[in-house]
Amino acid sequence: MxxxxxxxxxxxxxxxxxxxxxxxxxxxxxxxxxxxxxxxxxxxxxxxxxxxxxxxxxxxxxxxxxxxxxxxxxxxxxxCPLVTKVHLEAIKYAKSGYTIFLIGHEGHDEVIGTMGEAPEAIVLIEEADEVDSLEVADDSKVAVLTQTTLSVDDANRILSRLRERFPDLESPAKGDICYATQNRQDAVRELCQDVDAVVVVGSQNSSNSARLRELAAEKITKSFLVDGPQGLSLSDFSADDRVLVTAGASAPENVVQDTITWLCENFDGTVEVATVREESVHFPLPRSLRAVLPATK
CATH class of the missing domain: 3.40.50.11270 (Rossmann fold)
Structure with missing residues (x-):
């Protein structure tokens, strides 16, 4: 969108x-x-x-x-409407006098924007070990939100520690992590069981892309995060490698296909498409843009 x-x-x-x-x-x-x-x-x-x-x-x-x-x-x-959802949750909890724990990465654009909604009420948490030293005014009025592009596993580890420390912890009825982020993580977790290498197409500053490579690297030594085929080397692979190719949520499809083509041409490879989950979510254009584009109303 x-x-x-x-x-x-x-x-x-x-x-x-x-x-x-x-x-x-x-x-x-x-x-x-x-x-x-x-x-x-x-x-x-x-x-x-x-x-x-x-x-x-x-x-x-x-x-x-x-x-x-x-x-x-x-x-x-x-x-992204999923980010807007987190902003609205932050506003709601802050107005009700809650201390808000935001699980995320310091300096990420999304975290900066969310914390800006209620800076006096939000505490950023990056690691589970930080939970033990947290101090709040009222243990019974605490809530948790999550950066949308995090590793599901990492977020759950922190969330579990928070729930142990704060039994009254509140959270949105529906989780904050982006469906596209979670679907890709689930796919890598499932499909990397039977491969020798993993290539994630995405940029180094893409949080969700970096999490995919980290998730793959837990099981596969040869795991790469590249902007496209130019980031790969012939020495990265053996001729008989079975390679999983996936991509960050904002990687263009043509770059993904260029990467697959590079692998096929250099190693006489064949392609097998594996589908773990279908996505059909569609977000409308921003209202401010629709207002000046009559054909899109």
């Missing part, structure tokens, strides 16, 4: 369209959009007054929205 939104914004508004941080954490996608005229910025101050600014799929804090409004920017919000 975020990638489609930026494509349509460039077509409708022309260049430049400014984007707050990377639209998704994938270098191929980001570089492709740079060539089309998108300008990625790390501060709203870099955007000229009155320009078009798109918020990335990872979401932003209220402070960033306020800065955009103050500069009279035409803001287009491409935040």
């Amino acid at each position: 975020a990638v489609d939104s930026l494509d349509l914004a460039l077509q409708h508004f022309g260049t430049p369209v400014y984007v707050y941080h990377e639209i998704v954490h994938n270098q191929y996608v980001v570089n492709s959009f740079r060539e089309k005229g998108a300008v990625f910025v790390d501060s709203v101050d870099e955007v000229p007054n009155g320009s078009v600014l798109m918020f990335s799929a990872h979401g932003v804090s209220p402070a960033v929205r306020d800065q955009a409004k103050a500069r009279d920017l035409h803001a287009l919000d491409a935040t």
Whole structure:
């Protein structure tokens, strides 16, 4: 959805369209959009007054929205609805006086945006060992949220420690980890049982891609995270290797296919498609973008 939104914004508004941080954490996608005229910025101050600014799929804090409004920017919000769900949960718990434990990685765009919703109420937790030293005003009013792109196993380890320490811990009825992230982790866990190597197509700064490689590496020594076939070497594989190829949630399909083609051409390989779970979720374009694109209403 975020990638489609930026494509349509460039077509409708022309260049430049400014984007707050990377639209998704994938270098191929980001570089492709740079060539089309998108300008990625790390501060709203870099955007000229009155320009078009798109918020990335990872979401932003209220402070960033306020800065955009103050500069009279035409803001287009491409935040993933699953991230928006976490933001709304944070607001709800904070208004009710809860201390919120956010399981996530410090410095990640999504974590920064979520913590910005209620910085006085949110405590970031990265490791299970941090739980024992937590201090809160009221043990009976604590809640937990999760960065959407985490390892399910890692998040569950921290969550288990939190529940032991805080029996009254509340959490959303439906978990926060993205369905696409969880499905890919489940697939790697199941399919890497019978392979000799795993190739994850995705960028180094993609949290969900990195978790896939880490999950594979627990069982398979030859596990690689690459932006595409250019990141692989002939010496990485043996001719009789059985290779599992998967991809991060924002990796373009053409790059995945290029990687498969490279393996087949260099090792006379054949392809077997394995389906663990079908995905049919579709997110609509942002309302702010639909409003200026009549054909998409």
